Amino acid sequence: MSSSDPRNFPHSEPRSLLAGVLAVLVHVLFIAFLIFGVSWKDHPPEGMVVDIWTELPKPIQAPPKQSKPVQEPVKPEPEPSKPEPVKPEPPKPEPPKPEPVKPAPPKAAVTPPVKKPDIAMKEKPEPVKEKPDLEAQKKKEQEQERIKEQERLKELEKQKELEKKKELEKKKELEKQKELEKQKELEKQKELAKQKEVEKQKALEKQKELQKQKEQELAAQRQREQEAKAQREAEAQRAAQQAAAKNQVTNEIGKYKALILAKIRSRIVMPPDLPGNPVAEFSVTLLPGGDILDVKLSKSSGHSSFDSAVERAIFLSKPLPLPPDPGLFNEFRNLNIKVHYHE
Amino acid sequence: MSTTVTQDMSFLHLITSASVLVQLVMLILMLISLSSWWFIFRKLFVIRYEIKKTDDFEDIFWRGVDLNALHQRIISSRYESGSLERIFAAGFGEFTKHPAGTDLEAVMESTRRAMRATYQREMDYLESHLSFLATVGSVSPYIGLFGTVWGIMNSFRSLSSVTQATIAHVAPGIAEALIATAMGLFAAIPAVVAYNRYASRTDQLATRFESFMEELSNVLQRRAAE
Structure with a gap:
């Protein structure tokens, strides 16, 4: 009985929870649309702004012309900067120069050992000269002496030559040293000159930058002055217009009041x-x-x-x-x- | 109701700066709208389910299956049964309860009564909450209108203290008041549309149920006469 009782058939309502979720979703979407989708008027249009822009078309066009010269001096900046990387290049060949200078001192050190053998040669012949012999031997001695003298002369000449050579060598060394010194001095001078040039260039660049800054400042000042002038002119124009408008208004009012009075008078x-x-x-x-x-x-x-x-x-x-x-x-x-x- | 020229006209600001009564009206409308949408979706699922179940059952029934087996199957799976299946189960159950020698007229009469009762119950179930949707559709615009009228009244009353009246004095008040009308319409329009749609769907279902009841009584009468 109970199984066939129709009231025992429960209504299984499908997805009522999902329906609730969907309902909430619809509202969330609607509110989100209202808040973000509709562009609610946040700021009322300012009529004064429109007036200002209509009166100032010329000063607005002028500034861009001025701003162009301001931009132009800025462009040359990379140009002076290009020579800068070129300058460091000449100093590069400089380091190789001092290298050949270093090998020069060893040459001077080699020459002193050459002198010592020369001195030894001088000492050896001297004991030979002091030997006393007979008359027979005198000729021989004389001859020998002559020969010795000749030898001495030769030796002297040799010594002289050697000395000369030494002197020449010394001179050469001195000259070399002098040349080296000169070269060093020249290099120093060159370096100094280069440094000076670099400093000069730096100074020039600084001057250029200062000039640019000055120019920019001047341009900005000019702009400001022109804007101020334009503003003053616009204000003056506005004031004049307002005054004119007021005059017109008062004139109009006076005129129409007179007209009204005249019309009334005509009907009396x-x-x-x-x-x-x-x-x-x-x-x-x-x-x-x-x-x-x-x-x-x-x-x-x-x-x-x-x-x-x-x-x-x-x-x-x-x-x-x-x-x-x-x-x-x-x-x-x-x-x-x-x-x-x-x- | 501030009278400054620059007003924050954002949606949230308009709602929060409204008067208490207008805010109350908005809250009521919000709740009404939420529940009406809930019922809209619930009824959508229910009616869809019923239509599908009815189609399936009519398919099975007119294919000519054994009515006893069909009845047993419906009784055993009563939690997934549709309205038409319940009507059939009630009618067939009542028909089979009568002993063999009973008067045919009386048997058919009680069978029809049982089906009619179940039909009423099912229709009651299908049409539940539809009246709520109808109420929302007709009343919520008026609630919103009431909020709007009240807000505009206040915003005009604030004009009385001002010597030179501009539209900027009244505009924000009217805007925030009109939100109430907008919310009322937002609640009402879908409710009306859903009500009309669901009412016609349930009417269609009712017609189908009634014609099925008549046909089933014919089938049962023939079966009893055999």
Whole structure:
């Protein structure tokens, strides 16, 4: 019985949890769209900005022209820098020069041992000269002496030659040394000159940089001055325009007030024979378009016939002439109209 | 209701700077919208499932299977049964309960009554929450409108202290008030669409159930007469 009872059939609702998740997802997407998708107006457009830009087209065009010369001096900078890498190249050949200089001192050291053998040669012949012999031997001795003398002479000559050679060698060495010294000095001078040149170039570069900076500063100053001038001019123009506009506005207001008064006057049916020159003052409330909302007698002329004539005339003269510029209507909303009996 | 010219008009700022009542209205609308979408998805799944089950059952039934076996199968797998299967199970169960010699008219009458009862229960289940969707669709715009009217009233009341009125004084108040209407419409439009769609789907299902009930009674009557 219970198995076939229809109420025992439970409704297995499928995926109700998934439905909840989907519902939340829809809302999250919708809110995300509202927050990020719709561009809500964060900043109201500033009308003043538009005015400034329309008045300053020329000074805006001018700055780029000035900025170009500023950029041009910047470009030459790499050019002076190119010679710089060239300079280090000449010093490279320099190191090889001192190398040949070093081998020179060993040559001078080799020469002194040559002198010593020369001295030994001198000492050996001397003991030979001192031997005393007979007369027979005298000739021989004489001959020998001659020979010795000749030998001596020869030796002397040799010695002289040697000495000369030595001297020459010494001279040569001295000359070599001098040359070396000269070379060294020359090299030093060259190095000094190069250093000086490098320093000069550096100084020149510094000067150039300073000049560039000065030029840039000058250009910037010029720009600033020109901008300031342009601003002043624009301000002056604006002031002039505003003044002109104000004048125009006052002129317009005056003109239309006169027109209104003239129109009212033309509609007045003047009561005859009033004494003196009575004045009636009315305060009139206008609607845009020239319709009359309300007319109040603010100051009576003392003659009710004149007052009512003016009031009638005011109503008759509607629509009153108003300036076409709706911005000026505020000046006409509440009008004070003074009407004289005699003009 | 500040009157500065530069206003933060971001969405969140508009909501947080709204008056308490407007915020309350927005909160209510948010909850209504959430639950209505939940029901929209739930009903979507349920109705889809029922339509599929009904199609399958009609397929099986009209292929001419043994009704006893079909009944036994439905009873054993009652947790996955569809509405039409339950109607069949109720009707066939009632039909077989009667002993063999009972009056045919009375048997058919009680069978029809059993099927009718189950049909009512099933339709009640299928149409549940549809009335909620209908309520959301018709009421939530008014709730949003109420919030908007209240917000605009406040924003105009703040104008009374200002000598020279500009649109900038009223605009943020109106904007934040109009968010309430927007939320009301956001809740209402899908609810109305879903209600109409699901109502027509359940109507279709109801027609199918009713015609099946008539056909099943015919089948059972013929079977009893044999």
